[in-house]
Amino acid sequence: MKRKPVAISVVGVHNSGKTTLIEKLIPILKARGLRVGTIKHTCHEGFEIDVAGKDTSRHRSAGSEAVAISSRTKTVFVREFKSELTLVKLLELYESQDLVLVEGFKKSSLPKVEVFRKELGKNLVAAEDPDLLAVYSEDAVKTSVPVFSSARIDELAEFIEREFFGTK
Template identity: 35%
Template sequence: MKVFGIAGWSGSGKTTLLIRLIPALVGRGVRLATVKHTHHDPAVGDEECRALARAGAVECVVASPRRFALVHEIHPGEEEPPLDWLVARFAGCDLLLIEGYKWASHAKLEVWDPGLGKSMLAPEEATVVALAADDPVAFGALPRFNRDDVAGIADFICQYCQI
């Protein structure tokens, strides 16, 4: 399984890009999964599942004929799981797309919006291998795509990851 990331500052358009990028990759025959890092409460599942988690269950699985979700509660005193630990849990996929984890060691495309007033990651982060930015950028050493160039970004990821 190949691992590739979409990173950038909050509000840069990472999730919007992923929502559009996933069908483009699946349309190319890529079987993929995603890991999304968030600072919000990632409660998933119905109220009964959340109630079990609040009661102290470490993991809850919600299953239906169409999908299942595993929710793992991190209790006080426990650390957020490292990305490597999460990645090791995926099987049967060609590609794992990781949203967030700006400073992790996997290769990533930076989504950058100068309107946020934040500096680019690429000049300081060697794992950034391409940029998605609508405006010209002063850092020109990497392939650059417009944020709407979903087909070009999908082609780049497939080529970069050799899938």
Template identity: 40%
Template sequence: MTQKVYGVTGWKNSGKTGLMERLVAHFVGEGLTVSTIKHAHHRFDVDHPGRDSYRHREAGASEVLLASGTRVAQMTELRGAPEPPLKDLLGRLAPVDLVLIEGYKRSGHPKIEAHRAATGQPLIAPQDPTIRAVASDSEPGAPVPVLHLDDTAAIAAFIRVELGL
């Protein structure tokens, strides 16, 4: 099964994460299964010093799988290897109705650009044909449809039409 994929992109503090959160809740509320991928431009850690899994990684393990009755987490240490491409990360996910992707500005999947006037950042949409709409708190004069950043239902409907969901 080919995953249905849609992205939310934009500059820092543009409202991407809040929009992602609302879209996940909206689509799940409609009965869809949803997974997400979030790109980070900085070092991050989901583990904590002293925990067993952290000690396994620090000892040199390439991958650590942590499992319980409520969740499974897999951590992969790149140890100097290049960051995996988005298509490889998508291949790691179990099949769902929709994968929402936060970030990954330069990837070729369709996206909505989150935009807040207060950031003072220019729109990405005019230079990026993968951006199909802008979700904004203003009227930024985009070359694509503009939806209100807080109108989750309209944004979700746009994505549904785009993907044929």
């Protein structure tokens, strides 16, 4: 049976700092011994990761439906699908990870950390979500869940570790 990683969705409005929070959490969580993966959800259709003119891009342009580039230490696999993969299917690819930080998928039933900036909106996007776990903000936020600022990011990492891995 495949092992399922813990997955936490990092949500918030556009430009709230979701990617920045994930960038800051990854090294802290890794230093605590966790194997961390990420998934980035996008609403932009037709995004590309191939570099125009490079071999993999040329393979895809010629009609290949799936392309991989592989080296001794890294593999990237690109495949087109008729519809978006479900989050459950995506998470199946992360069986070797302890934790997957998912940027987006705010409508999922994953536990959520919301990144909130008052100047971008008056209310939390996940305020009524029963899966809201914590808020990351520099602003005062009225909520029943813990609020962590950038000065307390280590405490947020510790909170995640304690909640899901039972440490400390």
